[in-house]
Amino acid sequence: MSRFVSNTFKKLISYKEYDLWTKIVNLRKRIKSPLALSFGSLGWKNGTEWLIENYVPSRSVGFIFGDSQDLKSFLVAQWAFNLATGEPFGDLRVNKGPVVIICAEGSNSFPKRIKAIENKYNTNVEDKIITINRPIAMLIQQEVEMLHDLLDELKNTFGESPKLLVIDTFSQCSAGIDENNAGDIARYINTCKEISEKHSITVLNIHHKNKEGKYRGSTALYGNVDFIMETKREKQNSSDAEEKISTKLSLTKSKDSSTNVSHMLDFSEKSLGIEDNFGNILTTLVLDKVTSVQKTANSSNNCAKDFIVSFLRDSDKEYVDQSDLNDAFKSKMPRLGIGTVKKNISFSCRELINEGKILEKKSGRNKAYSLTAL
Structure with missing residues (x-):
């Protein structure tokens, strides 16, 4: 031996x-x-074992953020189809296997989305996508035990554990917790990790952004998960704006890989071939094209991020005005125009906020920043 x-x-x-x-x-x-x-x-x-190449690791816990019109749920429906059938996501490979979706905000639209994707590829997902048609309270033991039992039953039925569990949405399945309380968020994520570890499954939470364009809730959310993605709806200026609907998918956190991953996703409206009770044709959105967007490292932006963190750490103020950051960075980088300075500081502050490293305080049009107390 x-x-x-x-x-x-x-x-x-x-x-x-x-x-x-x-x-x-x-x-x-x-x-x-x-x-x-x-x-x-x-x-x-x-090495990292991918569920969806470069974006979603196997046996992990993560979030995808976006506004209500950023097409998160349409993207997740596409991913469920890709995993169930083994069809690549654009030029990215997938790890084929069953998918479970908790449709906590209602399940009426989900089967229609899957059917439209099946029609596009002329492929049926059969029984490899399973939907739970109500919220699961992830901090109530009885509810979580029912979910464990279901995943065990599905493993016995399919001969393998489901590869992906989608929680759509986080807010619907985290009822009773304070999103801004680090302890509550930690308990929720620990529950997701227990599910992931016991069943060798990836748990993907769908969550909304707040009015400032950041994820809602405590910074503990960012720090405790394995990966984070975001979607952002793109404005259309071309003549086919009515036909093409686009959103940008970006990886913003990954524990075991580079975050230099971004794709433009083009959707279009497709008829389902059926009518509602008033005779209107029912339609849904289907992904047509996946285009890689190479993110480039901007040395001045990277410099600005390091500068901001250092400046806030050395400041004796609780919050530092953005205008003060602009002036100080301009002094440090005199060759940069003031417009470039403002753009770099603004962009870098936004990235640092998304990374959970700084906090923002607004007073009218004025913005001020402070280091996060972790």
Whole structure:
């Protein structure tokens, strides 16, 4: 057995690593603990396993944010189809498997969206997309146990665990918690992580942005999850504006990969071939095109972010006005025009807010910033 294991691992790890692996296997036998333990750097070569290439890792917990018209749910319907059938998402590969959707805001539209996608690809998802047609209260034990039982039953039925659990939406399934309370958010995310770990499933929460264009809730949300994406509806200036509806998908946080990932998604309205009770043709949106958008690193923006954090840390004020940041950064970068300075400071502040590193306070048109107390 030892010889077989050694030969199998020979191409993957060095003999020194194999000796460490053997030592740790024996150590685990002696240490009796229900906790998941790791030792040293063993396993460092394990790469990220993707559910949706470059965006959604397997066996993880994350969020996708967007305004109400940013097409989040249409995108998630497309991803459910891709996973259920194995159809690539544009030029990105997927890890085929069943999908569970908690349609907490109503399920009437979801089957129509899936049917329109099936028509486009001439492929049926059969029984590989399962919808739960009511909210699941994720902090009530009885509700969570029902979800555990369902996932176990689906594994027994399909012979594999579902790959993705979508919670649509976070607010509907987090009833009774304070979104701005770090403790409440941590308990919610811990519940998602327990589900993810027990069933080897990715849990994706759909959440709305606030009026400032940021995610709603405590900064604990940003810090405790594995990945975060956002959608942003694009304005149309072309002659086909009525035919094409676009949103930009961007990865804004990933624990194990680069966030230099962004795609433009073009949707169009498709007829379902049926009518409502007044004879109106029913339609829905279907994804037509996925185009990669290469995000470029802007050295002045990166410099501005570092400058802002340093300036706020050294300031004796609780909040620093954006105008003061502009003036100080202009002094540091005299070759930059004032317009560029203002743009870099504004953009960098927005990124730092999304990263949960600074807070914003508004007074009329004036903005001020402070470091986040983590």
